[in-house]
Amino acid sequence: MSQRQYEILFIAEQNLGEPEVDTLTSTVKGFIEKENGTVEKVEKWGKKRLAYPIGKNREGSYVLMIANAPGSSISEVERRMRVTDGILRFLAIRIDAEMKKADRKKTIRGKKESTRRASVREKDRAYEGGAQ
């Protein structure tokens, strides 16, 4: 099965302390691993003020995960996250396609730049050659 890269960001409720957020993170990790996925990176943003209150929460702990998982499994992960207590909100998006596009753009631009530079260099050389 082809693996796809996903970015999962979730907000934990404000009354949860750091250890509880850690356990929540590991449970989410468990969901992904159960579905033949692997977690590449976990990034904890810590407690942040929400832009608007969600329920009674004015703050929330953000946790970002980058995971490789088969495409069919993400719906199950989402379902499990939905029923997990303590998760205020989450967002799982696929990023591999976008990243590939961005990389391609970057390489194209790099090539253009290098050819431009090369042509400029050549012109410079020609100019110098003419001057000598």
Added chain:
Amino acid sequence: MSDMETPEYRGRGGEGRGPGGERGERKDKEKGGGKGGFFRRRKTCKLCSEKVDYVDYKNTKLLLAFIPERAKILPRRMFGTCAPCQRKVRTAILRARQMALIPYSTE
């Protein structure tokens, strides 16, 4: 679209201009035909010129540049972003809003 305006515009002394060059030139000069009639600079896409390949919804600093006081997404004509970039910005803003990184509206 510009079928109505073209004859009148040509009459104002634009001889020998190609149909393609006409529009571009018109934007740089003052607007003819009594519509608007003020100087309008052509806007360019900020994201393209700054070479942003991927508009990340987590990058609130970038997104907030596209959000005025009322926190509404403004139309393309306000910012001059190109269509693909505006689409990217839009989805990023919607995502960021859902994750409470950006407000839906301010009081």
